[in-house]
Amino acid sequence: MKSSFAEFSARERLAALVDDGSFREWLPPSERVTSPHLAQLGVPAAFDDGVAIGRATLSGRAVFIAAQEGEFTGGGVGEVHGAKLVGLLRRALRDRPDAVVLLAESGGVRLHEANAGLIAVSEVMRALLDVRAAGIATVTLIGGANGCFGGMGIVARCADTVVMSDIARHAMSGPEVIESSAGAGEFDSRDRALVWRTTGGKHRWLSGDCDVLVDDEPAAFRAAAIASLDVHRPMTLAALQQESALLRRRTELAGGGADAFELWARLGVVGAREVPDLDADAVRTLRPASVAALANGSA
Amino acid sequence: MDWPTVATRLFGIDHAIVADGDFLGGSAILDGATIAIVGTTNHAAVGVDLALRQARAILATIADFPGRPLLLLVDTQGQKLRRRDELLGIHRAMAHLGGCLDLARRQGHPVIGLVYDQALSGGFITSGLMADACHAVPGAEIRVMRVPAMARVTKLPEELLEALSLTNPVFAPGVANYVAMGGVRSLWDGDLAAGLRAALDDRDTADRRSEEGAQRGGRRVAADVIRRVLEA
Numbered sequence: 001m002k003s004s005f006a007e008f009s010a011r012e013r014l015a016a017l018v019d020d021g022s023f024r025e026w027l028p029p030s031e032r033v034t035s036p037h038l039a040q041l042g043v044p045a046a047f048d049d050g051v052a053i054g055r056a057t058l059s060g061r062a063v064f065i066a067a068q069e070g071e072f073t074g075g076g077v078g079e080v081h082g083a084k085l086v087g088l089l090r091r092a093l094r095d096r097p098d099a100v101v102l103l104a105e106s107g108g109v110r111l112h113e114a115n116a117g118l119i120a121v122s123e124v125m126r127a128l129l130d131v132r133a134a135g136i137a138t139v140t141l142i143g144g145a146n147g148c149f150g151g152m153g154i155v156a157r158c159a160d161t162v163v164m165s166d167i168a169r170h171a172m173s174g175p176e177v178i179e180s181s182a183g184a185g186e187f188d189s190r191d192r193a194l195v196w197r198t199t200g201g202k203h204r205w206l207s208g209d210c211d212v213l214v215d216d217e218p219a220a221f222r223a224a225a226i227a228s229l230d231v232h233r234p235m236t237l238a239a240l241q242q243e244s245a246l247l248r249r250r251t252e253l254a255g256g257g258a259d260a261f262e263l264w265a266r267l268g269v270v271g272a273r274e275v276p277d278l279d280a281d282a283v284r285t286l287r288p289a290s291v292a293a294l295a296n297g298s299a
Numbered sequence: 300m301d302w303p304t305v306a307t308r309l310f311g312i313d314h315a316i317v318a319d320g321d322f323l324g325g326s327a328i329l330d331g332a333t334i335a336i337v338g339t340t341n342h343a344a345v346g347v348d349l350a351l352r353q354a355r356a357i358l359a360t361i362a363d364f365p366g367r368p369l370l371l372l373v374d375t376q377g378q379k380l381r382r383r384d385e386l387l388g389i390h391r392a393m394a395h396l397g398g399c400l401d402l403a404r405r406q407g408h409p410v411i412g413l414v415y416d417q418a419l420s421g422g423f424i425t426s427g428l429m430a431d432a433c434h435a436v437p438g439a440e441i442r443v444m445r446v447p448a449m450a451r452v453t454k455l456p457e458e459l460l461e462a463l464s465l466t467n468p469v470f471a472p473g474v475a476n477y478v479a480m481g482g483v484r485s486l487w488d489g490d491l492a493a494g495l496r497a498a499l500d501d502r503d504t505a506d507r508r509s510e511e512g513a514q515r516g517g518r519r520v521a522a523d524v525i526r527r528v529l530e531a
Contacts, residue, residue, distance in 0.1 A: 042455075079469070086525050087524060240358055251347055
């Protein structure tokens with residue numbers, strides 16, 4: 001029976017990803033490490049503050065792993081949530097697992113504890129870059145129904161490898177935020193087709209912002225995570241200069257336009273208009289070689 | 300404080316910092332040593348283009364002037380809220396910018412952030428907050444989002460959030476709260492050059508923000524949670 005990774009809870013996603021029964025959680029819900037800030041807002045706390053962290057094995061290899069729960073404050077990063085991620089990453093730097101895997105599902109900074117969340121996100125970002133620079137593979141998997149946005153959208157892209165499903169979304173500001181700031185003429189948040197072709201997995205694959213595009217299935221994410229365990233993209237000066245040039249070229253190619261079909265065509269995607277109707281397998285074959293240089297090429 | 304005032308108070312009138320639209324770049328001399336300047340002005344909305352522009356300036360500094368200190372002058376209203384920027388991967392451009400600053404640090408460049416006017420959310424995460432340490436002038440405004448927008452997103456009553464924003468450091472905008480939480484290491488008041496000099500003398504590049512937040516009492520839990528994960 002086919003099952004949707006997007007419909008799983010964070011803990012179900014985590015369990016389906018790693019080797020059966022291998023997950024050992026740190027600061028589990030039984031320890032009740034909760035947010036000290038939500039009660040004053042009348043918002044119920046979660047005993048894991050919306051993120052599970054620990055160690056596991058993946059195809060027998062040691063990984064440290066975190067899974068964010070999008071159903072709790074939209075996966076928002078608060079003080080405790082962020083500190084759990086920072087702790088995991090600093091522990092990875094100390095203990096050197098084969099990889100750190102982040103099942104990202106987040107709206108970014110948890111606004112209920114805004115200032116603490118903003119600082120926390122930047123601490124997570126620095127800690128993740130430390131781990132990557134230490135030569136430990138870092139992998140972000142984006143497959144939750146709530147997508148990955150805001151500061152966590154930035155953090156997610158700091159990993160060596162970003163894996164998305166075709167129905168996942170990865171961006172900065174959500175369409176509702178843009179619509180409320182700039183109007184529905186700028187971004188109509190109810191136009192689902194527009195939202196997905198602007199921020200969804202197929203677009204991120206075709207434009208080179210995600211490295212692996214998978215079906216919305218647990219087994220596909222697991223296989224992609226295993227394949228990423230030895231993918232290292234050191235952030236050297238030469239690598240960042242190349243990325244800088246490629247991103248600039250892509251921006252110039254787009255001109256002032258904001259339309260995905262037009263951008264795909266300019267990038268050299270054949271049959272751009274058909275993309276929304278294709279499955280992930282078909283879309284995978286459409287990415288032009290010039291775009292693939294922006295990704296880690298593990299397709 | 301506007302950037303020409305900040306520049307003059309830091310470096311005197313002979314600096315070579317120039318604005319090009321919302322982008323600030325160039326260099327200046329402090330105590331005989333050249334400092335590279337990268338930043339934004341006009342409460343810039345940081346989109347893909349401005350993020351890549353800053354990244355390019357940082358990479359050029361790393362390539363051409365190894366070890367030269369970088370001063371990030373921060374004035375941003377946050378990320379640009381446009382569909383084009385989302386389409387073109389604004390999160391990628393910002394991750395790239397953050398990665399460039401991270402590389403500068405790893406290659407031995409002191410990276411100092413200074414919020415001289417306004418710093419909001421997305422524009423701040425990949426600039427001042429990626430520095431070795433971020434500092435601010437006393438009149439700076441630092442926040443995540445304005446209260447009405449926050450109320451809309453969280454679906455909490457605006458009056459409740461207004462009331463909390465007056466008293467609660469985790470919630471309230473304001474530079475003093477960011478100092479208390481460890482997000483801003485110090486305020487540069489009066490003699491700005493003395494502030495920069497002290498920041499440049501501090502060669503410890505480890506991220507100390509959670510510890511400072513705990514010591515200063517503005518963020519009491521984070522450092523303890525990190526320690527518990529390390530010991531679990």
